[in-house]
Amino acid sequence: MPGQTSESARTLPIEDQERALIRQAREGDAASFGELVRRHERSVYSVVYRMMRSRDETDDLVQDVFVSAWRSLGSFRGDAHFGTWLHRIAVNAALKRIQALKRRQGVSLDDPGTAIGEQVSSDSGEGPLASVLSAEQREAVRKSLDALSGNHRMTVVLYYFEQYSCDEIARVMQCSVGTVWSRLHYACKKLKSELSEQGAAPEGPTA
Numbered sequence: 386m387p388g389q390t391s392e393s394a395r396t397l398p399i400e401d402q403e404r405a406l407i408r409q410a411r412e413g414d415a416a417s418f419g420e421l422v423r424r425h426e427r428s429v430y431s432v433v434y435r436m437m438r439s440r441d442e443t444d445d446l447v448q449d450v451f452v453s454a455w456r457s458l459g460s461f462r463g464d465a466h467f468g469t470w471l472h473r474i475a476v477n478a479a480l481k482r483i484q485a486l487k488r489r490q491g492v493s494l495d496d497p498g499t500a501i502g503e504q505v506s507s508d509s510g511e512g513p514l515a516s517v518l519s520a521e522q523r524e525a526v527r528k529s530l531d532a533l534s535g536n537h538r539m540t541v542v543l544y545y546f547e548q549y550s551c552d553e554i555a556r557v558m559q560c561s562v563g564t565v566w567s568r569l570h571y572a573c574k575k576l577k578s579e580l581s582e583q584g585a586a587p588e589g590p591t592a
Contacts, residue, residue, distance in 0.1 A: 403467055411458050418458070422451050425468055428547075429475050435542040436479040446482055450475045465556050472557045476543075480535040533572060540568040 403424075409417035429450055434443040453474055461470055533541070536558070543549040543557065544565075551565045558565070 537568050541572050
């Protein structure tokens with residue numbers, strides 16, 4: 386009966402649980418898909434919110450992501466982790482939404498809909514980007530991020546905020562690892578250049 390399969394799946398090891406839930410969901414069991422949503426909603430929300438910086442936009446977009454995932458579940462072959470597949474859908478949805486906002490409104494990264502400059506400039510995590518940040522450099526960071534394309538921004542979000550490895554980012558964004566590194570290098574170089582113009586560049590390399 387629908388709703389019972391997801392309960393039985395919980396007695397399996399975690400990876401087997403997910404495979405069972407996916408199989409049951411593909412067979413039309415909405416309860417199993419609901420359990421998959423419960424397990425992955427937080428991480429998908431985090432990725433989307435880092436890009437959109439608007440709770441209303443994020444709520445709508447996350448709902449769209451899972452509706453899209455439900456409709457295209459039959460195309461999921463299991464070549465990648467289910468979470469990676471979901472994040473790929475989320476990345477594409479966020480990039481499309483940002484482009485749509487820019488076309489309609491000329492939105493800047495500092496506007497509520499897409500601003501991540503504030504969050505990046507106040508981040509205290511480790512890594513090349515974090516190593517060049519300070520309160521005095523906030524405006525320079527915002528300007529440098531504002532100049533980045535959606536793909537560059539998403540790479541920064543996944544690497545510095547979601548702590549994805551370059552291999553994982555390559556799978557999510559369907560590009561080569563070399564492209565990931567190139568985007569990260571470009572983002573850090575752009576940031577350092579912006580800081581240099583304001584006399585606030587850090588010592589040493591940033592990437």
